[in-house]
Amino acid sequence: MERVLIISHVAAGVTTLLSGILAAFFGKRGGSVHRAAGKVFFWSMAWIFISAILIVTFVRFNFFLTIIAVFSFYMTFAGQRVLKIKKTLKPLPIDWIAAFIAIVFGLTLFVAGIRFLILSDFSSSLGYLSIVFGFFTANTAWLNIKGFRKAKPDKMWWWFAHMNLMSGAFIASLTAFLVQNGALFQALGNMGWILWVLPAAIGSPLIAYHANRYRKQFGVGKYAKAEKI
Template sequence: MTEIFFNILLALHILGGTIGLVCGILIFILRKGTRAHAILGKMFIPGMLLAGITSLIMAILHPNSFLFMVGVFTVYLVGTGARTISSKNPIANQPLDRLLQLGMVCSGLSLGYLGTVGILNGNNFGIVYLVFASIGLLMVMQDFKNSKGQQLDKKAYLRKHLQRLGGGFIASSTAFLVVNLRELPDWFPVWALWLLPTLLISPLISFHSKKYKPTP
């Protein structure tokens, strides 16, 4: 019975991840702020949340600490990005926001610990843990900074929305590559494959974020 439930979760996970990946690609390609962009965003967010939440449950049924922490990472990024655009406010100090931040802090510290131990033991895959931990913890620090009540510019919520959902798209792209590219050349390390979407997509996120320059 447990295996049947796990397989159902896996199917939902793949469905959500596929929706997130396809919609994310189209969102990056198409013009921002259009009706098509809004429709795709409304599909991308639940798709990615479905992928993230199912990964959390699967990681509990078949204990996998890394899968669980990546699930928290995905839910945090997409959840905060969705809440930002729905409220048009970058300040995140509500109970749900604090819960998402707490989950990310715990996962970030755990990823940082595992990454450090891995590197000290000669496992270069620890670099992946450290990169993901750094990104997540930096964004939580941004949330705490924005919740202090200082005046923010009128486009801050757009930049945050773009950066958080862009991070969710990186998570979806990473999962797609890792699952489908099983045979790699001997000279190409596995940890580099995990970081490839981050290296390729992050500059695009930065480029689009600059379009929403701070305004008083």
């Protein structure tokens, strides 16, 4: 059972990376390739989350695996739900519940990170990891809740929300893949920390660039104001 869980978890991780690349860089946004790859990405991420919970519960506890699994799946779940909510503008109870659970998890993780740092005289990498992912998990969920409560969403809000959430989930899964690969850490020696920041360092500017390009295309944000002058 342990072997099956681990192998399926790894297989789902590889599938997530491949389908994420396919959805992000190949095919038209909203086209058949993008939608198909997106579905594979979602269900692969769902199994990563489920198998991770089973592994840390019944096989061996791994704090890093738990953090990444919860963070990446919530972003994937919320990113997928945005496409449903855009039609009705009415989030379902499951959307509220998932957001509140993510906030509680994120805040708990943030506090735990501070505790780890204090106990280790601020030398615990796990402490910094917990603070960073705790903050982003809680903040992402809070932004979603604010969006749920907004009476009149911004133009094309769902497009940018979907793009940011799914891209964030992909960056998290890529980070997990790199960090979990011990061989890469050994090859980099003392520079192994690069693997923690490289996906976000490359991905964040790309997300910002494409978000700005779509704002210009859709005429929203600063581009909408420019058109009114």
